[in-house]
Structure formats: C-alpha cells, structure tokens
Amino acid sequence: MAEKATGGAAGAAGRAPAADRPDMVRNVVLVGHSGSGKTTLVEALLAATRTVQRPGRVEDGTTVSDFDEVEVRQQRSVNLTLAPMVHNDIKINLLDTPGYADFVGDLRAGLRAADAALFVVSAAEDVDGLTRMLWEECAAVGMPRAVVITKIDHQRADFHEVLASCQDAFGDSVAPLYLPVVTNGRMNGLIGLLTQKFYNYATGTRTENAPGPSYQEQIGEYRGALIEGIIQESEDESLMDRYLSGEEIDTKALIGDLEKAVARGGFYPVLATGAGVGALEVLQLITQGFPSPLEHPLPEITEIDGTPVPGITCDPEGPLVAEVVKTTSDPYVGRISLVRVFSGTLRPDMTVHVSGHGLADRGHEDHDVDERIGALSSPLGKLQRTTAQCVAGDIVAVAKLSRAETGDTLSGKDRPLLMASWAVPEPLLPVAIQATSKADDDKLGQALQRLVAEDPTLRLENNAETRQLVLWCMGEAHADVLLDRLSKRHGVEVEKIELRVPLRETFGGSCQALGRNVKQSGGHGQFAVCHLEVEPLPSGGGFEFVDKIVGGVVPRQFIPSVEKGVRTQMQRGVMAGYPVVDVRVTLYDGKAHSVDSSDMAFQIAGALALKEAATKVATLLLEPVDEVAVLIADDYVGAVMSDLSSRRGRVLGSEPVGTGRTLVRAEVPALEITRYAIDLRSMSHGTGTFQRTFLRYEPLPAHLVDKVAG
Structure with missing residues (x-):
C-alpha cells in the first residue's frame, strides 16, 4: 500500500488532469480545524505530483507560492476548494x-x-473537540478515513502523544503505517512498520535503508499493534490463528x-x-488504499415526482446524473x-435539466428547467484549465449555469432526475442588516440572491412584522464572510442593526x-x-x-364588518404596535343609521372599540418561548444548564446520547x-449544537417591558 516504493510521482503541469474511467x-x-496544516499538505502534494512547478519564495519567513496566495484568499473566504492532480496515472x-x-x-x-476523507491533525496540538465532531460527521455517512499528522518538525511536535490522542x-x-524520523529538529525520513525499512529523505531523494538499532523496540511495539488491527479486519479468518x-x-x-479494510x-x-517529507506516502495511500467512485454507493436517485429509479451506477455510458x-x-x-x-x-455545451432541492423556506427557489452549460474546466487556484469531458466519478467546474444552485441535480433533458439532497444544517444566528445608501439598497436584493444560490446554509428572511431584513447564519464568522462578500464581490455596503424579536400583545x-364612529360633514356621513366585551x-x-346582537340593532350585513375592523386593529396592536392574540371579542349592542351606516363605518367603529378597551x-x-435542545459533550453539561437558567430558561432535563454526549x-x-x-x-x-422550535407566547416580565417596547 503506502509503503510500496513505486518511484516518482507523475505530473500534469500546465494541462488539465483528465480521467477516462471511474476506476x-x-x-x-x-x-481538519483551522491551522492544522491542510493548505501546506495540499501544496506538498501538488509539488510532489509536479502539478505546481514553480518553487515557493520566502516572505516574512514563510514559504509562499502562487497556489498559496490563491488558497489563503480562498480560506479567508472559507470556500470549499478543489485541487486536482495526477499520481501514477490516477487522477486525485x-x-x-x-x-x-x-x-x-x-x-x-x-x-x-x-469517496474518502483525509483527516489532518497538527503534531503540535492535541485533537480538539471540533475535529472529533468532524470525525463523527464522516462516520455518520460511512466515509473511509485516514489521518495525516502534520508539522512533525515543529518545535512543540510530539508524534506519539498526538497519535495517542487520535x-x-x-x-x-486508528494505527500508524510509519514512524517519523526527526534529526536535529527536522524530519528527514519515515520507517515503514510493515516493510521495516527506513525511507530516507535527508539528501532530497528517497532512498531505502535498514532502520537503526535504536528504533527496533518502537518498531516492534507499533508493528505488532498494526498487524493485529489488519488481521482483525481481514476476510481470511485463518490469519489470526497463524499469527498467534x-x-x-x-x-x-x-x-x-x-x-481492503481502508477502502x-x-x-x-x-x-x-x-519538512517536505511524507507527501509520496500520502499519495500512495490515496491511490492504493482509498476507494474509487465505483466502490462508493450512489445517493438515492428518483424521478422528479419522487418515484425511485433503481439500477443507476457509476457508469460513464449511463444516464447523466450530476x-x-x-x-x-x-x-x-x-x-x-x-x-x-x-x-x-x-460535455461542454450540453443542454441539461436542472432540478431543485427543496429549500424554498430558506430563499432557495426550486428548479425544474433546461439549461445549456458552458465550458468545462479543471480549476487550480487562479487557473481554469479547460477539459473535453467529465466522466462518472470525476469532478469538474462548469461555467454559465445561471439557474443552478448548490445542491441542485443536473440530468439529461430527455430524462430529468433528482438526487436526494445531503443534510443541510439549520442556521441559528439571526443578523439584521440594512443598506447604507439608496444605491446600495437598489443592488441589495440581487446580491443577496446570488449569496443564497451559493450557500444552502444561509436563510434569507424579510420579516413582515419587524420590517427587518434578516440573514440567518451558522455563526459570527459565517455572518462576517457574507457581509464581506456583499461588499467586495458585489459592491453593496450594508450595516448590522439591532435585531427585533416579534412580540405579541394581549x-x-x-x-x-x-366604538363610536359618527361624522356628519354635509352629504353622505358615517354612522356606526x-x-x-373583550x-x-x-x-x-x-x-x-361572538355575535350576541338581538333585535337587529346592528344590521346583519354589518356584523362581519365589526369583526373585520377588530381583526385589523389586532394586527396593528393596541399598546406597542405588536399583534394582539388570545382574546375573545363579543359584539352585544350597537346602533346603525339607514343612510349613513356602511361597511367601512362599522370597521372603523370595531377598531375604535378595541383601542378603547386597551385604555380600560x-x-x-407576550414574548415567544422556544423549546431548545442542546447536544453537548459531558464536560460542558453543567455550564450549559447554568447558562440556560441565567437566560430565564427552564431546564426540563437531560439524557445521554451515545458516548460522552448529553442532550x-x-x-x-x-x-x-x-x-x-x-x-x-x-x-x-x-x-456544541442546538435546535430550537417555537413553543408558545408568555407574558414578558414587567422589568423588561420598557426596554423591549421602547
């Protein structure tokens, strides 16, 4: 596997890597979390495959190349980015x-x-909670995984400690395939635990030697554990007895x-x-150990109406599903x-069918249209290298898909299909914004629609009650990135404003x-x-x-008018401008005029009566109360419960969820x-993660009324 000495890496510099078969x-x-070394690892793999030819230059003590500059900018924009390369004729x-x-x-x-995940962990840091959470995300979808421990030559690096943490x-x-060899603070080689060979990079060229005697004890300890782990996963049941x-x-x-076990x-x-060591071994693991698209089950595929479509596989000659x-x-x-x-x-210039993804509640419209695509390209940093086709299992950048959004399905126009969408987390941080000028306000709508098309985790809300434009985001960093994109990419300046929570009155x-609406000003008057009783x-x-009119003191045709006037005033509010709820209104008496009474007159009278009731x-x-479910590591349960109580919350209870987690x-x-x-x-x-669901309205404490209503 990753220990096979297969020679140098094959490169694809200056042209788009292409694949003709899914295998x-x-x-x-x-x-991996920010700072774990993912970008440095990508740089090393691109260099090892000769995809990036130009050597890095040193700026402020840091090695930087053209790809670095692009990648750093993309990381600041926190985009999912693609880096294609070729190793031993396998496109990665x-x-x-x-x-x-x-x-x-x-x-x-x-x-x-x-089809597989490579976890990147820094040897200078412990495995943090976020990395554990990301591992669980991968485990939930059955993703094959491997771990790369980076920064072995960092002054605080401790491979064995971080390995134990992993x-x-x-x-x-989880078991190592190699032991790093560090001399004078610099990593200069790896010891293969299965082959028991020392792969020496000290001269800049990979050579094979026998490991020194000082490593034999470590090799024996880790090699035994590795072999036992492999045998436990082996389909050959006789291996364990033979080994023992x-x-x-x-x-x-x-x-x-x-x-097979990794795949x-x-x-x-x-x-x-x-220190530039280990890239070749990572490439060998990817090409020989990770599964090809042929080995990865396809998501559920249906007709547009939801009828299941069985039998579709990762076949370049099959129906188009992308x-x-x-x-x-x-x-x-x-x-x-x-x-x-x-x-x-x-292929370029094909006409495809674009099928929507069912996130209309977040501002993402459903799609069911035909659209002609533009050129296909294989992106790498600033470069968009054109390619003639993209077969099943491959990934490509497509231009001119003006209607398609993230999560949409592309299929043949003669056979529209739809893929089951992946789970999209619910955005739970509301951020109210407003344009800083009339010119920005005119451009804001279109810019926001572009952001929504890019990001299915963003929910756009035009709150009719508070008359605020609210972006529902995943967190503060997400919100900052969105506002930065509005400014730099779309030229729209906005500012955050204080969020108003919709309240109710009762x-x-x-x-x-x-309610008395009597006006005589010459000509046709008003009388109602x-x-x-409220x-x-x-x-x-x-x-x-409730209608309790007897004797026709209010004609039957005007009773609905009174109700309509009451409902209208309820929407306007009677105290602080919030809608009125949870009230019974009984019409029990009134007066009318044969000429001056009208539908509008009684609507106004009903509204006036409700407003007068509020003075008596x-x-x-009333404030909205949500049911909140917080999933947290056991270590933080006490802090979370205490914090919820400090927010005027009522903790209903807790229950264990899996190992080390509590709801x-x-x-x-x-x-x-x-x-x-x-x-x-x-x-x-x-x-920690949480979900919230509206439960009911409750009276707002008196000491908060002036603060909120004002």
Whole structure:
C-alpha cells in the first residue's frame, strides 16, 4: 500500500488532469480545524505530483507560492476548494474544506463529492473537540478515513502523544503505517512498520535503508499493534490463528488486506508529514488504499415526482446524473459551479435539466428547467484549465449555469432526475442588516440572491412584522464572510442593526368598550356604534368573535364588518404596535343609521372599540418561548444548564446520547437566545449544537417591558 516504493510521482503541469474511467479517479476530502496544516499538505502534494512547478519564495519567513496566495484568499473566504492532480496515472481530486465550525455546510458538500476523507491533525496540538465532531460527521455517512499528522518538525511536535490522542478520539482502529524520523529538529525520513525499512529523505531523494538499532523496540511495539488491527479486519479468518502461532505473515498479503479494510472504512491508517517529507506516502495511500467512485454507493436517485429509479451506477455510458456541490459568483467570470458527476458523461455545451432541492423556506427557489452549460474546466487556484469531458466519478467546474444552485441535480433533458439532497444544517444566528445608501439598497436584493444560490446554509428572511431584513447564519464568522462578500464581490455596503424579536400583545382582564364612529360633514356621513366585551383567552387560544346582537340593532350585513375592523386593529396592536392574540371579542349592542351606516363605518367603529378597551384594562406584552435542545459533550453539561437558567430558561432535563454526549432540553425566551449560536460555541469550544422550535407566547416580565417596547 503506502509503503510500496513505486518511484516518482507523475505530473500534469500546465494541462488539465483528465480521467477516462471511474476506476482511475480518487475523490478525497481534506478535513481538519483551522491551522492544522491542510493548505501546506495540499501544496506538498501538488509539488510532489509536479502539478505546481514553480518553487515557493520566502516572505516574512514563510514559504509562499502562487497556489498559496490563491488558497489563503480562498480560506479567508472559507470556500470549499478543489485541487486536482495526477499520481501514477490516477487522477486525485482533493477537496479542501474550511476548518471552522461555522462552515460545516461546506464540509458536508465536500463529503457528498468525495469517496474518502483525509483527516489532518497538527503534531503540535492535541485533537480538539471540533475535529472529533468532524470525525463523527464522516462516520455518520460511512466515509473511509485516514489521518495525516502534520508539522512533525515543529518545535512543540510530539508524534506519539498526538497519535495517542487520535486513538483516544477516533477509536482503536486508528494505527500508524510509519514512524517519523526527526534529526536535529527536522524530519528527514519515515520507517515503514510493515516493510521495516527506513525511507530516507535527508539528501532530497528517497532512498531505502535498514532502520537503526535504536528504533527496533518502537518498531516492534507499533508493528505488532498494526498487524493485529489488519488481521482483525481481514476476510481470511485463518490469519489470526497463524499469527498467534508465531507464523510470519507475508507482507504483501497484509498490505492487500490493509487496502481492503481502508477502502471499506473498517481501518484508519495514520501517516506523518513535515519538512517536505511524507507527501509520496500520502499519495500512495490515496491511490492504493482509498476507494474509487465505483466502490462508493450512489445517493438515492428518483424521478422528479419522487418515484425511485433503481439500477443507476457509476457508469460513464449511463444516464447523466450530476450534482452541484459548490457555487461561486465572480463579477468578471460569472457563476461557476463545482459539479460531481455520479453517472453518465458531462460535455461542454450540453443542454441539461436542472432540478431543485427543496429549500424554498430558506430563499432557495426550486428548479425544474433546461439549461445549456458552458465550458468545462479543471480549476487550480487562479487557473481554469479547460477539459473535453467529465466522466462518472470525476469532478469538474462548469461555467454559465445561471439557474443552478448548490445542491441542485443536473440530468439529461430527455430524462430529468433528482438526487436526494445531503443534510443541510439549520442556521441559528439571526443578523439584521440594512443598506447604507439608496444605491446600495437598489443592488441589495440581487446580491443577496446570488449569496443564497451559493450557500444552502444561509436563510434569507424579510420579516413582515419587524420590517427587518434578516440573514440567518451558522455563526459570527459565517455572518462576517457574507457581509464581506456583499461588499467586495458585489459592491453593496450594508450595516448590522439591532435585531427585533416579534412580540405579541394581549389583554390582562375583561372589560366593555364603546366604538363610536359618527361624522356628519354635509352629504353622505358615517354612522356606526358598537358595544364590545373583550376578555382574554388562555395561551394559544387565538381569536374568537361572538355575535350576541338581538333585535337587529346592528344590521346583519354589518356584523362581519365589526369583526373585520377588530381583526385589523389586532394586527396593528393596541399598546406597542405588536399583534394582539388570545382574546375573545363579543359584539352585544350597537346602533346603525339607514343612510349613513356602511361597511367601512362599522370597521372603523370595531377598531375604535378595541383601542378603547386597551385604555380600560391592563394590556400585556407576550414574548415567544422556544423549546431548545442542546447536544453537548459531558464536560460542558453543567455550564450549559447554568447558562440556560441565567437566560430565564427552564431546564426540563437531560439524557445521554451515545458516548460522552448529553442532550439538554429547556424552554427559553427567544429574546435571550438571539446570539446563542455564538455563546454556545464559546462555551463548548466549537463542539456544541442546538435546535430550537417555537413553543408558545408568555407574558414578558414587567422589568423588561420598557426596554423591549421602547
């Protein structure tokens, strides 16, 4: 596997890597927190495959190349990015994901497009909670995984300590394939645990030697654990007995079983990199150990009406089924869609069918249209290298898909199909914004629609009650990135404003009120008098209108007019401008005029009566209360419960969920959790998640009324 000495890497500098068959493709998503070394690893792999020819230059003590500059900018924009390369005639699509919890949506898009995951962990740091959470994300979809420990030559690096941390975080099926060799603070080689050879890079060229005697004890310890782990995953049930009896198992057989175990997600090898060492071993793991698209099950595929479509496989000759995994808008180039082809072959200038994804509640319209695509390209940093086709299993950038959004399905126009969408996390941080000028306001709508097309985790809300434009984001970093894109990419300046939470009003007691609308100003006048009784209903009681008119004092045709006037005033509010709820209004008396009474006159009278009732009895402001479910590591349960209580919340209880996680349930006023997405992430070091569901309205405490209503 990764220990086979297969010679130098094959490159594809200056041209787009192409694949003719799915078995010649490996789609790998890079996962790790910010600062773990993902970008450096991508740079090393591009250099090892000679995809990037130009050597880096040193700026402020840091090696920088053309690819670095692009990648750093993309990381600041926290995009899912693609780096294609070729090694031993295998095309490798590396999908680099953002290392921040706010951008888990991009991680899930990367998981959808990939067939295996490469976890990147820094040897200078412990495995943090976010990395553990990302591992669980991969485990949930059955993704084959491996671990690369980077920065072995860092002054604080401790390979053995971080390895133990990985095994503690990820389980017993995590084992190293190599031991790094560090001399005078610099990594200059690797010891293969299966082959028991020292791969020496000290001279800049990979040579094979026997490891020194000082390493024999470590080799024996780690090699035994590695072989036992491989044998446990082997389909050959006789291997364990043979091994325990002292038989030396053939290295080739062990490597073959290891490759199978890695490909099916039963074993997770660990590699090490640093100082330009280890890239070749990572490439060998990817090409020989990770599965091809042929081995990865396709997502569920249906007709547009939801009828299942069985039998579609990763076949270049099959019906076209592809998915937009990332959308970006460039003011000069236009919209670029990163597309994974699951079946069939995509070619330039084809007419495809675009099927929507069912996120209309977030501002993403459903699609069911035909559209002609533009050129196909293989992106690398600033370069867009054209390619003639994209076969099933491969990933390509598509130009001129003006209607398709992230998550949409592309299929043949003669056979429209739809892929089941991946799970998109719910944005829970509301940010109210407004344009800074009239010119910006005119451009804001179109710019926001472009952002929505790119990012399925963004929800756009035009709140009719508060008359605010609200962006529902994954977190503060997500919000900052969105506002930065509005400014720099679309030329629209906006500012954050204080978020208003929609409240409600109700009556605190019963009373009777008169609505009198009598006006005589010459000609046709207005005459309507109504007597109402207003009384509160229990929480959630809604609105009831009761007609108790007898003797025709209010003609039958005007009784609905009174109700309409009352309802209109309820929407306007009677105290602070919020809608009135949970009230029963009874019309029990009134007067009318044979000429001057009208529908509008009685509407006005009904509204006036409700407003007068508010002067006779106490009115209450009601705040929304949400049911909140917080999933948290056991270590933070006490802090979370205490924090929820401090937010006027009522903790309902907790229950264990899996190993080391607890679900805490509480009822919390919505006013208190507008920024909970930020606060929870701080409390839990990025590992806590929560869901909220509207429950009911409750009276706002008196000491908060002036603050909120004002």
